[in-house]
Amino acid sequence: MIPIEYFLTLGAILFGLGLFGVLSRRSAILILMAVELMLAGVSINFIAFASYLDTDAFTGLIFALFVITVAAAEVGLALGIVLRLFRERRTSNVDEASDMRW
Amino acid sequence: MPDISVTIGMQQAWLLPAMPVVAFLIISFFRKILPREGDFLAVIGMLGILLVTLFIIIDFQGFFHDGEFHPGEANVYAFDWVRISADNFLFLIEFSTYIDAISVVMLIAISIVGLMVAIYSTGYMQGEDRYGWYFAVLSLFVAAMLLLVTSGSLIWMYLAWEGVGLASYLLIGHYWDRQSAAEAAKKAFITTRIGDVGLLIGIILLWKATGSFDIQTIIAAATSGQIGETYLTVAMLALFAGAVGKSAQFPLHVWLPDAMEGPTPASALIHAATMVVAGVYLIARFSPVYEVVLVARDVILYTGLLTAFLAASMGLVTSDIKRVLAFSTISQLGFMFVALGVGAVGAAMFHVLTHAFFKALLFLGSGSVIHATGRQEVEYLGGLRRKQPVTAATFIIGSLALAGIPIFAGFWSKDEILHSVSSYASPFVYIVLAGTAVLTAIYTTRLVLLTFFGSPRDKSAFDHAHESPSSMTVPLLLLGLLATVSGFFVFDAVGKLFGFSGGIGYLVYLHHPHAFHIDWAFASVATVSSLTGVIIGWVYWHGGAERAIKARAWSPDLHALLVNRYYLDELYQGIINRVVLGLAGIVAWFDKKIVNETGVDGGAQLIGYFGYRLKFLQTGKIPNYALGIATGILVLSVMVLARA
Numbered sequence: 006m007i008p009i010e011y012f013l014t015l016g017a018i019l020f021g022l023g024l025f026g027v028l029s030r031r032s033a034i035l036i037l038m039a040v041e042l043m044l045a046g047v048s049i050n051f052i053a054f055a056s057y058l059d060t061d062a063f064t065g066l067i068f069a070l071f072v073i074t075v076a077a078a079e080v081g082l083a084l085g086i087v088l089r090l091f092r093e094r095r096t097s098n099v100d101e102a103s104d105m106r107w
Numbered sequence: 108m109p110d111i112s113v114t115i116g117m118q119q120a121w122l123l124p125a126m127p128v129v130a131f132l133i134i135s136f137f138r139k140i141l142p143r144e145g146d147f148l149a150v151i152g153m154l155g156i157l158l159v160t161l162f163i164i165i166d167f168q169g170f171f172h173d174g175e176f177h178p179g180e181a182n183v184y185a186f187d188w189v190r191i192s193a194d195n196f197l198f199l200i201e202f203s204t205y206i207d208a209i210s211v212v213m214l215i216a217i218s219i220v221g222l223m224v225a226i227y228s229t230g231y232m233q234g235e236d237r238y239g240w241y242f243a244v245l246s247l248f249v250a251a252m253l254l255l256v257t258s259g260s261l262i263w264m265y266l267a268w269e270g271v272g273l274a275s276y277l278l279i280g281h282y283w284d285r286q287s288a289a290e291a292a293k294k295a296f297i298t299t300r301i302g303d304v305g306l307l308i309g310i311i312l313l314w315k316a317t318g319s320f321d322i323q324t325i326i327a328a329a330t331s332g333q334i335g336e337t338y339l340t341v342a343m344l345a346l347f348a349g350a351v352g353k354s355a356q357f358p359l360h361v362w363l364p365d366a367m368e369g370p371t372p373a374s375a376l377i378h379a380a381t382m383v384v385a386g387v388y389l390i391a392r393f394s395p396v397y398e399v400v401l402v403a404r405d406v407i408l409y410t411g412l413l414t415a416f417l418a419a420s421m422g423l424v425t426s427d428i429k430r431v432l433a434f435s436t437i438s439q440l441g442f443m444f445v446a447l448g449v450g451a452v453g454a455a456m457f458h459v460l461t462h463a464f465f466k467a468l469l470f471l472g473s474g475s476v477i478h479a480t481g482r483q484e485v486e487y488l489g490g491l492r493r494k495q496p497v498t499a500a501t502f503i504i505g506s507l508a509l510a511g512i513p514i515f516a517g518f519w520s521k522d523e524i525l526h527s528v529s530s531y532a533s534p535f536v537y538i539v540l541a542g543t544a545v546l547t548a549i550y551t552t553r554l555v556l557l558t559f560f561g562s563p564r565d566k567s568a569f570d571h572a573h574e575s576p577s578s579m580t581v582p583l584l585l586l587g588l589l590a591t592v593s594g595f596f597v598f599d600a601v602g603k604l605f606g607f608s609g610g611i612g613y614l615v616y617l618h619h620p621h622a623f624h625i626d627w628a629f630a631s632v633a634t635v636s637s638l639t640g641v642i643i644g645w646v647y648w649h650g651g652a653e654r655a656i657k658a659r660a661w662s663p664d665l666h667a668l669l670v671n672r673y674y675l676d677e678l679y680q681g682i683i684n685r686v687v688l689g690l691a692g693i694v695a696w697f698d699k700k701i702v703n704e705t706g707v708d709g710g711a712q713l714i715g716y717f718g719y720r721l722k723f724l725q726t727g728k729i730p731n732y733a734l735g736i737a738t739g740i741l742v743l744s745v746m747v748l749a750r751a
Contacts, residue, residue, distance in 0.1 A: 027733050036729075099729045106727025 012053035019046030033087040033097045037080060044076045115159060116166030117182045120204040120257045122159050123214070124267075127152045127250035134243040144239025146229050149246045153222040156253065160218045167211055168606045175620070182206040183259060200320055205259030208615045209391050212456045213256040213384075216463035219589070220380040221249050223582035227471050228372040230578030231478055241281060241370065248274035248373075252381050256388055261310045261320045264389075268306065268353065271382045272299050278377060279369040291365035298362040302352015306389075309345030312338065322392060329396040336400065343396060343403040347410075350386025354440045357414040361676055363437055364421075367429040371474030374429060379436050379470050380463035387443045387459055394452045394617055408448025408532065412539055415441025417673065419546040423553070424659075424669045426484045428473045431554050435509065436466055438547065442524055445540060451527030453615040458524055461516035461593050465508035468586035472502035475575040475583065476558060480568040485557040487565035494572040497580045499559045501587035506555045508590040510548035511637040513630070519594035522633050523611075526626060541636055548640025549647075553655075556648045597623050 019042055026039025048069040055065025091097050115122070130152035134145035141148070170178040185203035192198070225245065232238055251270030258264040273296075280292030314320055316338060317328040329339055350356070355363040366378050377383070390397065390407060397404045415438045422434030439462050446455035475498040476491060477483055492499035508517035521544060529537045563569035574580065595601045599609035599622055607613060613620040647655040659666050668674070 024737060028730060028737060102729065103727035105725075107722040107725045 006057070009053055009057045012049060016046045016048075016050035016053065019043070019049065021046075031098050031100060033090065033099050034084075036099065037083050037087070041076060041080070044072055048072050115162040117163055117178070117204075117206040118184045119159065120163060120184060120206055121202075123156055123163075123257055124250045124254040126155045126159070127246040127253070130246040131243050131250060134239055134246065138239030138243065141239070143229075144242070146225075146239065146242045149242040150222070150225045150229070152246050153218070153225045153249070156249065157218040157222055160214045163206060163214065164211055165606075167206060167208075171608060176207060178206075185259065197318070200262050201260050202263055203259035203321065204257045205323065206257065209388065209452075209456055210256050212460050212615060213388055214253070216384075216460050217249065217252055217256070217381050220376060220463050220467045220586075223467065223471070223586055224372045224376040227375075227474070227579050227582040228370075230576045231372050231474055232370060235370070237281065241278070241373075244274050244277045244281075245373065245376070248278065248377060248382070252385070255385055259322055261313070261322060261325070264322070265303075265306065265310060268303065268349070268385065271377070271385065272296060272303070272353070275299075275366070275377050275382055278373040279366045281370055281373070282368065285368070287365075288368040291362075291368040295362040295366050298359050299352040302349045302359055305345045305348025305352070307349075309342045309349065312342035312345060316342070326393065326395050330399055332399075339396070340400040340403050343393065343400050344406060346389060346393065347403065347407055350389050350444075351410065352386075354383050354386030354444070355414075355437050356386070356410050356441065356444060357417060358675070360414060360418065360437050361672070361679060364425075364430045364433045364672070367427070367433050371429065371470060371477060374433075375467045375470035375474070378433065379466035383436060383440055384443070384459050384463070387440065387447065387455060390444070390447045391452050391456055391615075394447065394450065397447070398450060398617065404448055404450070407444050408536065411441040411444025411446075411448055412536055413441070414438070415445065415543045416539055416546070419543045419550065421669050421672055422550045423546065424666060426486060428476065428483055428485060428488070428554060428558060429470070431550060432466065432469050432473060435469075435547070435550070436462075438543065439466070439509075442521065442540070442543075445532075445536070446524040446527060449527050449531040450617050451524065451531070452617050453611050453621075454520065454523035454527050456615045457597065457611045458520035460596075461508065461520040461590070464586055464593055465505045465515075465517055465590040468501060468505035468583065468590050469509065471579070471583055471586065472498050472505060475579055476502075476572075478575055478579070479572040480565075481571065482565065482568045485554075485564075487568045488558045488563070489561045489565075490559070490563040490569065491572060492559040494569065495559075495574050497574055497583065501580075501583040502559065503555055504587045505590050506551045508594075510551045510641060511544055511633065512548075512641070513634050514591070514594070516590050516592070516594035518633070518637070519597045522630060523597065525633060526629055529629070541633075544633070545636050545640040545643075548637045549644045552641045552644025553648045556644065557652065561650055561652070599623055 023039045023042030023044075023046060026042060027036055030036050030039060051065035051068045051072070053065075055063050055069075059065060087097055090102060094101060127149075130148045134141070134148050138144040167176075167178075167182070170176060170181060183203060183205050185201045187199065188202045189198070189200040225242070228241065228245065232241055235241070248271060251267045251274055255264055255267035255271060258267060276292045276296040279295050280289055282288045283292070310320070313325050313329075316334045317325050319325060319328075328334060334342075352359045363378055363383070367374055369377075397407070418434045418437035418441060422431045422438065425431045425434060439458070443455045443458050443462075446452075446458065473483075475495065476488065479495055479498075480488065480491070482488060504515065508515035511518045511521045525537065525540060525544070528540055596605075597610045597612070599613065602608070602610040602613060609620065610623045612623050647658065671677070
């Protein structure tokens with residue numbers, strides 16, 4: 006077996022890339038894609054812990070399944086909001102959606 | 108006295124304030140629906156008081172033998188009103204009534220004068236605004252006054268003290284639509300209040316030393332030496348401060364002349380016969396204690412002396428007849444305090460009684476003049492004896508009593524005072540007091556001459572004048588009778604006739620009762636000086652008062668000084684403007700600048716400032732918020748991991 010650290014590093018890199026994308030992208034849809042990346046990274050972490058440390062119950066695997074499901078639902082909702090925003094503003098640039106300010 | 112089986116006696120003394128209180132309540136609530144607005148209730152109340160007083164006197168005489176009063180507990184009625192007790196600690200305020208000779212003298216004065224004033228008022232106040240309310244407050248006043256003189260507890264006496272002050276304020280301000288009346292009422296209340304602070308301090312000091320509010324307990328403790336001398340002196344001077352305020356002595360005398368804005372019968376009752384003698388009553392009550400602190404008693408003596416002389420001098424130049432009588436009252440009160448200042452309690456209380464009768468008579472007489480002519484100033488009067496014979500005759504009787512002409516009441520009581528002063532005080536005091544007596548005769552004669560004699564100075568007032576209705580003249584006649592004969596009570600034979608062991612000397616005294624004998628030399632000197640005063644008055648003011656006018660031109664500054672009442676009012680107003688309002692200005696500045704602007708407004712502004720600076724965090728941009736979330740998670744996870 007390869008050491009668990011390899012999987013954890015992979016998960017961390019994916020999470021980091023996703024975080025970078027959330028913070029630096031202008032388009033709403035790209036932000037959502039970056040969020041998906043963060044979720045993927047987290048899922049890899051859970052599965053790695055499940056395989057290496059919790060071999061009997063595989064709790065991490067179950068958790069990863071949950072994550073995928075929730076991600077799907079959340080993206081559906083989020084895309085609905087982005088669609089609405091685009092219809093109102095003709096733009097999906099999140100910088101433009103700053104009306105709730107001081 | 109026939110032995111009447113009495114169910115009412117000294118134990119029922121609480122009835123005395125209770126009855127007029129009931130009258131006050133009924134009249135004040137129901138006067139709109141009562142016939143004649145309920146004035147008859149006030150008169151009935153006064154009759155009831157007179158009746159109960161008679162019963163109390165009968166009961167009192169039962170315990171009075173050979174001038175010694177041994178009632179045991181019969182003259183005290185008490186019940187606990189407030190009682191807070193712990194292990195070693197007892198705070199007790201009783202409601203108690205205490206009847207002795209001094210109370211009896213006061214009760215006679217209050218009940219008789221009260222009845223006369225009530226009957227008189229039904230005539231005088233006819234057609235005035237708030238007719239019923241006047242009688243309500245009159246009843247309230249009498250209730251408070253009776254409570255004052257029968258109370259055995261200092262707290263209840265203080266309550267009644269304030270109560271008479273309140274009633275006085277309400278009555279002086281009865282014509283409150285007149286600015287001068289409202290101002291006068293305010294001045295009266297505030298001036299007496301200053302004295303009342305002293306009284307309260309005295310009460311508290313005495314309570315602190317003896318643990319009790321009961322008057323007799325305090326007197327016993329003080330005279331047996333249980334209280335330190337300096338402490339006791341301070342306490343008794345504080346009590347005297349209350350008397351100075353209420354009895355209009357110098358320097359707190361300034362309210363009484365202005366108090367004449369009130370209806371005249373009220374002035375007769377309150378500012379002549381009863382309320383203003385509350386101070387005399389207080390000092391008389393505590394006279395055994397004042398004997399222990401002679402320094403305080405000397406203060407009383409000299410204050411009374413100064414007041415008597417000063418007030419008489421001011422009465423000499425006043426043109427408003429009621430104000431002359433007000434100054435006269437202040438002066439006569441000074442006489443009473445001089446008597447107390449030498450320990451002659453009997454003489455002082457006797458003068459209280461005779462003064463109540465003749466001064467009330469004089470006030471009611473002046474009321475009759477005012478009612479008939481519509482004028483108060485002597486510039487508009489003159490020659491009224493032809494139009495108002497009964498008023499004139501009774502007024503002259505009252506004036507003779509005030510001036511101290513023999514057989515009339517004032518002669519006997521004033522003589523008693525002068526006699527005690529000559530025996531127990533320095534010759535200086537006697538000379539000044541005798542001089543004041545001469546001044547009294549002078550200004551009294553002046554008043555009578557300018558009002559009732561000579562030629563009328565204002566035609567319309569004179570033509571309009573007529574004798575007053577019997578509701579007013581009958582009290583005048585009755586009081587005239589009393590002003591003539593009440594002086595004879597100084598004789599032991601007369602006292603025995605009424606069931607006492609002797610005259611006033613056997614009734615009210617400090618140590619021993621003393622029989623009365625006339626000192627012919629002394630009495631002649633007094634008579635001569637009073638007559639001299641009358642003659643001087645006649646010389647200067649008869650006819651057209653030419654001599655008086657020339658005298659005024661001879662020293663206009665002195666005249667101005669007296670007319671302006673020694674500029675004391677201006678002095679006090681100056682002090683109020685500078686000191687009181689000055690202090691108030693400082694406190695107001697503190698409140699505005701420091702509490703309001705810095706504290707309240709400043710705090711709000713500080714928060715507003717921070718809020719203004721912080722609001723720029725809310726950019727509304729999603730990536731900013733995302734950065735915030737990310738940073739927060741990072742910091743938290745570092746903290747958690749570092750701990751682990």
